[in-house]
Amino acid sequence: MSENLPKDKNEEVDLGALFSAIGKFFDKVYGFIANILKGVFSSIIFLIRAVIDNYKVITIVVLTAMLFGYGLQKMKEPVYYSEMLVKPYFESKYQLVTNIDYYNSLLDSENYETLSSVFTINDKEAKTIKSFEIEIGPETENDLVVQYDKYVKSIDSIRAQDISFEDFVDNRDLYSSDLFTIRVESTKRDIFKKLSNGFELTISNNEYSKKKMRIRDSTLAIKRQAYMRDLRKIDTLQMVYLKILSNESEKGAVSVGMEGMFPLTQERTQTREFELFQNELRLRDSISVLDQLKVEENVYYDVLSDFSEIGVKSNDWTKKYILILPALAILVMLLTFFASNAIRFVKNYEA
Incomplete structure (x- = not known):
C-alpha cells in the first residue's frame, strides 16, 4: 500500500x-x-x-x-405614382421587362420625343414622367406552391430531390413570375391612363410572341380537327348500331333448338352504345377546353388592374429632404x- x-x-x-x-x-x-x-x-x-x-x-x-x-x-414638384397589374402570355414578359428598361433609358437620355411617340402623348407630358419600374406581382403561398410543383415536374426527378421549396422561392428572379406590377412616377397627376395603350402597342409588336400565338393556334386547330374526325367516326358507328338494333327488332331474329330439345332463344348482336357515348362526351369536353383556351388567351397580356385616373402622391423617404439632410449633417x-x-x-x- x-x-x-x-x-x-x-x-x-x-x-x-x-x-x-x-x-x-x-x-x-x-x-x-x-x-x-x-x-x-x-x-x-x-x-x-x-x-x-x-x-x-x-x-x-x-x-x-x-x-x-x-x-x-x-421647391420641388410633388411626384405621383400609379400601378398596373398585368399577366403576360406567349412569353411576352421578356419583351415587357425589356420595354421598361428601354423607357428608362429614354428618360435618362432625355429623349422625350421618342417617348411621346411610344405613348401617344405630347412632349410636355413626356417630360413629367420620372421613372418606370417593374416587379413581381402579388403572389399567395398557393401560387408559389403551384409554380414549384410545375418547376419540379419540368426537371430531372433526381435533381428535383435536391431543390426544396425554400430554395426555389429564394432563387426566383423577375422572369419567374406570371404576374407583374408596373409602377410609373410622374409630376403630372392625371397622365397615367394615357400610358396604358402605349404598353399594349409595344408588347403586341413583339414578333416572338406573335409566332408563339400562331403556333398555339395551329396546334389547337390540328387537335380540334382530330377530335372532330373522331366524333364523326363515333356518329357513324352509332348510326350503324341503331340500324342493327332496328333491324333485329323488326325481324325478331328468333331461332329454334334442335328437335325441340331446347327452348326458343332470341340472338341479339352485341353493341357498345354506352362506351361510344362516353367517348363522345370526352371528345366534346376536349373540344370545349380547346375553344375556351383560345378565347381566354387571345391577347398578349391581360390587364388585371389598370392605372388609376388620378395618381397617388409618392411618400418615398429618399425624397424627404427634411429628414435626409439632418441625417447627413x-x-x-x-x-x-x-x-x-x-x-x-x-x-x-x-x-
Missing part, C-alpha cells in the same frame, strides 16, 4: 493543474468579454459627453439642415469628430 501513495499524490497534482488551467482559461474569456463591454460602454459615454459639450453647435447644424431640407422639398459631424480625435491620438503617439 505504501507503494501506491506517490502515484495517488501525482494524480491529485495533475488534476489540480488541469482545473487550475481551466480556471485561468475562463478567467481570460471573462476578462476579454468584460474589456469589450467596458470599451463599448466607454465609447458610448465618450460620444454622449461630446454631444453634451457641443450641443449648441449640433442643434444649430441640425436645425439649419432641417430648414434647408424643408425649403428644398417645397449628423453623419458628417460624427465623421469629423472621430477623424479629429484620431489625428490628435496619432500626433500624441508620435510625440
Whole structure:
C-alpha cells in the first residue's frame, strides 16, 4: 500500500493543474468579454459627453439642415405614382421587362420625343414622367406552391430531390413570375391612363410572341380537327348500331333448338352504345377546353388592374429632404469628430 501513495499524490497534482488551467482559461474569456463591454460602454459615454459639450453647435447644424431640407422639398414638384397589374402570355414578359428598361433609358437620355411617340402623348407630358419600374406581382403561398410543383415536374426527378421549396422561392428572379406590377412616377397627376395603350402597342409588336400565338393556334386547330374526325367516326358507328338494333327488332331474329330439345332463344348482336357515348362526351369536353383556351388567351397580356385616373402622391423617404439632410449633417459631424480625435491620438503617439 505504501507503494501506491506517490502515484495517488501525482494524480491529485495533475488534476489540480488541469482545473487550475481551466480556471485561468475562463478567467481570460471573462476578462476579454468584460474589456469589450467596458470599451463599448466607454465609447458610448465618450460620444454622449461630446454631444453634451457641443450641443449648441449640433442643434444649430441640425436645425439649419432641417430648414434647408424643408425649403428644398417645397421647391420641388410633388411626384405621383400609379400601378398596373398585368399577366403576360406567349412569353411576352421578356419583351415587357425589356420595354421598361428601354423607357428608362429614354428618360435618362432625355429623349422625350421618342417617348411621346411610344405613348401617344405630347412632349410636355413626356417630360413629367420620372421613372418606370417593374416587379413581381402579388403572389399567395398557393401560387408559389403551384409554380414549384410545375418547376419540379419540368426537371430531372433526381435533381428535383435536391431543390426544396425554400430554395426555389429564394432563387426566383423577375422572369419567374406570371404576374407583374408596373409602377410609373410622374409630376403630372392625371397622365397615367394615357400610358396604358402605349404598353399594349409595344408588347403586341413583339414578333416572338406573335409566332408563339400562331403556333398555339395551329396546334389547337390540328387537335380540334382530330377530335372532330373522331366524333364523326363515333356518329357513324352509332348510326350503324341503331340500324342493327332496328333491324333485329323488326325481324325478331328468333331461332329454334334442335328437335325441340331446347327452348326458343332470341340472338341479339352485341353493341357498345354506352362506351361510344362516353367517348363522345370526352371528345366534346376536349373540344370545349380547346375553344375556351383560345378565347381566354387571345391577347398578349391581360390587364388585371389598370392605372388609376388620378395618381397617388409618392411618400418615398429618399425624397424627404427634411429628414435626409439632418441625417447627413449628423453623419458628417460624427465623421469629423472621430477623424479629429484620431489625428490628435496619432500626433500624441508620435510625440
